[in-house]
Amino acid sequence: MLRSALSVGARSATTQARYATTLSAGFPRPTQRLPTKYGGVHTVTLIPGDGIGAEITDSVKEVFEHVNAPIEWDQYDVSGMSSTGEQLFHQAMESLKRNKVGLKGILFTPISQSGHISWNVAMRQQLDIYASVVLCKSLPGFPTRHNNVDFAIIRENTEGEYSGLEHQSYPGVVESLKVSTRAKADRIARFAFDFALKNNRKKVTCVHKANIMKLGDGLFLNTFRQVAEEYASSGIQFNDMIVDNTSMQLVAKPQQFDVMVMPNLYGAIVSNIGAALVGGPGIVPGCNVGREYALFEPGCRHVAKDLMGTNRANPAAMILSATMMLRHLGIDNTANNIASAVFDVIDEGKVRTADMGGSATTSEFTSAVISKLN
Structure with missing residues (x-):
């Protein structure tokens, strides 16, 4: 509910x-x-x-x-x-x-x-x-630099780069694990589409870096696309955008965004950009x-x-x-x-x-x- x-x-x-x-x-x-x-x-x-x-x-x-x-x-x-x-x-x-x-x-x-x-x-x-x-x-x-800004950032809170799994495998060499699971990607994607339905939003954008992290962010993106197809009959549009381009688009034309869903670290960055756009x-x-x-x-x-x-x-x-x-x-x-x-x-x-x-x-x-x- x-x-x-x-x-x-x-x-x-x-x-x-x-x-x-x-x-x-x-x-x-x-x-x-x-x-x-x-x-x-x-x-x-x-x-x-x-x-x-x-x-x-x-x-x-x-x-x-x-x-x-x-x-x-x-x-x-x-x-x-x-x-x-x-x-x-x-x-x-x-x-x-x-x-x-x-x-x-x-x-x-x-x-x-x-x-x-x-x-x-x-x-x-x-x-x-x-x-x-x-x-x-x-x-x-x-008033701020941009008018009519109105978007919601939905961030997966429990895995990704914030998994806290780090160790020093050799002096001066640190390995930090980014954990991605289909179950949690599916859960946050459904949350985003349900949020859009409840609040009369029109579009959900998935933010990712699947062009480089092809397995980790690729899993997040592909899961998002599968969930999006299930909501196609609701009329909610969906697209995806690489995180660095997202940052540029936010400061150039933030009005294009409605609901945004993303892994943990990207959410931390994008929420700071979003706050700056509307006043801090x-x-x-x-x-x-x-x-x-x-x-x-x-x-x-x-x-x-x-x-x-x-x-x-x-x-x-x-x-x-x-x-x-x-x-x-x-x-x-x-x-x-x-x-x-x-x-x-x-x-x-x-x-x-x-x-x-x-x-x-x-x-x-x-x-x-x-x-x-x-």
């Missing part, structure tokens, strides 16, 4: 008309979920993350408290900046397994610290939250989902350590990701109202954080969103 994950509400006739199709997403709801407690309150695992994570998740908590959202937080302050927090990480994982739903900032992964795996990747692999969805859309009131990582929401679990986090995965503790981060992406979570839980009206308030603040242009060309603080942006909800 596919469910809309992020949309906007009807604050007024003008707002409804303007934002009715601004952002939307669909994905399979988990097959299992624990019943709500206390007459409809949902317990959600909260992992603020590193860098600006604590500040932007505080914004979400402040907004949710203002609207009396039926959410109870089960918070774990896991940090990827230290390799000594394994116990807290495992506690957070047990919480996610209980609650089935989480809201998460980005956990920092050191480059030079050998042996310390990425806990972001570990969560996705251990919970099999295999699909990443990142929404890139031009927002009214915030501060406004791009996202989620990671599987059959049992759903984890919501900003679509562009940056910890922004340079902004940590300065009250200058843009909380819009995290707030919008949280509204996706609310819609996933069936709390549509509250999600619509909060998303509309965020879009109204951006559209007015009076309160903008530094990444959007303004000087407003995180607190001021949050207060502006709350004022729109009054």
Whole structure:
């Protein structure tokens, strides 16, 4: 079953008309979920993350408290900046397994610290939250170099170059294995076409490097084409594009893309390009989902350590990701109202954080969103 994950509400006739199709997403709801407690309150695992994570998740908590959202937080302050927090990480994982739903900032992964795996990747692999969805859309009131950008990036989350299988076979010689399986390529391709059907999208583009990696990416591409033929009767168009050409086409003519599906590493790169096209990582929401679990986090995965503790981060992406979570839980009206308030603040242009060309603080942006909800 596919469910809309992020949309906007009807604050007024003008707002409804303007934002009715601004952002939307669909994905399979988990097959299992624990019943709500206390007459409809949902317990959600909260992992603020590193860098600006604590500040932007505080914004979400402040907004949710203002609207009396039926959410109870089960918070774990896991940090990827230290390799000594394994116990807290495992506690957070047990919480996610209980609650089935989480809201998460980005956990920092050191480059030079050998042996310390990425806990972001570990969560996705251990919970099999295999699909990443990142929404890139031009927002009214915030013009960028390109207009009318509107595409979704769907990224396979659990294998490819992020399999973590590396070893030094000889001093100075490292072998890194890229794992590709037909089963997971089939699963993510079907997810992409189901997403397109649910959200009235017209085309799915497979991004690959099968001209060079003929077996690995060739398997991904050929599986995509086989799945695409099964959806031919639905009217959804499909094509494929080599990843380096995709990067050029994105910055030259992004309007040609609708839904994009790709292996893990390409998704990491393309989501950063997509975020830059529409205004940066501060406004791009996202989620990671599987059959049992759903984890919501900003679509562009940056910890922004340079902004940590300065009250200058843009909380819009995290707030919008949280509204996706609310819609996933069936709390549509509250999600619509909060998303509309965020879009109204951006559209007015009076309160903008530094990444959007303004000087407003995180607190001021949050207060502006709350004022729109009054």
